[in-house]
Amino acid sequence: MYTVLVVDDSPDSLSLINDILEKEGISTLVALEGQQAITIAEQIRPDIILLDAIMPKLDGFETCIRLKQNRQLQHIPVVFMTGLTDTESTLKGLNAGGVDYIVKPVNPDELIARIKIHAGNAQMTSSAQHALDSVGQKLFAVNEAAELLWATPQTHDFLSAIPYADKWFSKQLTPTVSAIIALPAQQDKPQRICYDGGECEVTLVAKRANGDYTFRINSVTEDISGEQRLRSELGLTSRESEVLYWLSNGKTNKEIAQILDIGARTVNKHLEQIFVKLGVENRTTAAGIAIRILAK
CATH class of the missing domain: 3.30.450.20 (PAS domain)
Structure with a gap:
């Protein structure tokens, strides 16, 4: 289940929202002002932040802006809680980086539904970004x-x-x-x-x-072939870099042998040396290293 950071300068509001979330089995963190919320978010990384728009010291709009300026926190969805229903305040919250807003006093069913939607979307986006990062x-x-x-x-x-x-x-x-x-x-x-x-x-x-x-x-670099890049960055011989290049392109040992006009046993011997030099045990891992280099 999700972890929600609730930020509100009213202890009564915090208590009410905490009760609503606890009934749903949602973990709740609380903060009474903006800077405290930022500190908690940096340490614990909640799945979503419910943020009161109007607070003393650092208001919700400025708090959201600072959260979004932090590379480690910018992916966390922020939902504003406000008694302000005018268009200007709504736009101000969205422009600050908020994804949605809830009008006080909050409706429990609406609150839970929006938490699940935005936290769920954020988790899917985060998973996709981690996958892209690994590439x-x-x-x-x-x-x-x-x-x-x-x-x-x-x-x-x-x-x-x-x-x-x-x-x-x-x-x-x-x-x-x-x-x-x-x-x-x-x-x-x-x-x-x-x-x-x-x-x-x-x-x-x-x-x-x-x-x-x-x-x-x-x-944009000089027109350097894939084999040359692998040879330069991995310390391979010319033939080893050619074998690894075609391996990274999904070719089998037999196909590599035909492309390079060498024997299949020779391909195996080159692969053995490549595995040793790269510190890997199989062709999949070796190909992954090559793909990352060629994708730069």
């Missing part, structure tokens, strides 16, 4: 306004290495992404962007039904 590719997602939603660690590392990264992101990357989104005819074509000391290529990978877009970003 080792530089991927990121934006909404229709080209605002960053998430990025793999490899993307963060790549962007942080670019000189004046923040300025380049807003002046170069974001407009390029916006242009790709706005022009469907261009969406299947990689777009190149220069930065101080290099050049990168941005490619649209997928568009989701909810309007989010997933992109891949890669630095």
Whole structure:
């Protein structure tokens, strides 16, 4: 079941919501003000945060903004609890990074339903991101306004290495992404962007039904073959790198032998040496290492 962080400066409200959640078997954490909520979230990482909009010191809107600025917390869905039903306050909460809002006094059935929906969606998204992270590719997602939603660690590392990264992101990357989104005819074509000391290529990978877009970003390097990259990064011989390259492309030993015009036994001998050099025990793991390198 989920862990919910409830943030409200009213002890009575905290007590009421805690009782509702406990009846559903949902674990509850509580905070009386914004900074305390941020500290708790950093330490425990709840599945969802219920956040009062109006609080002394740090209000709910600013608390949400700071939560979303933290790379480790930005994936946690924030649902505002507010007595403010005017459009301006609602938009302010959504613009701060909230995914939804509940009007006080809360309806227990509505509260539980929204927790399950948003926490469940967040968990599925998180699982998908972990899967993408493990692949080792530089991927990121934006909404229709080209605002960053998430990025793999490899993307963060790549962007942080670019000189004046923040300025380049807003002046170069974001407009390029916006242009790709706005022009469907261009969406299947990689777009190149220069930065101080290099050049990168941005490619649209997928568009989701909810309007989010997933992109891949890669630095543009000299035209180096896959075999050369494997040989350089893994310390393999020329023939070993060729065998590993075709292995990573799903070829069997017999097919590799035919492609390289060598005997099947020779392929086996090269694979034995590759396993030793990579410190692995099977072809699947060796192929995985090669795929990660070739995907950079």
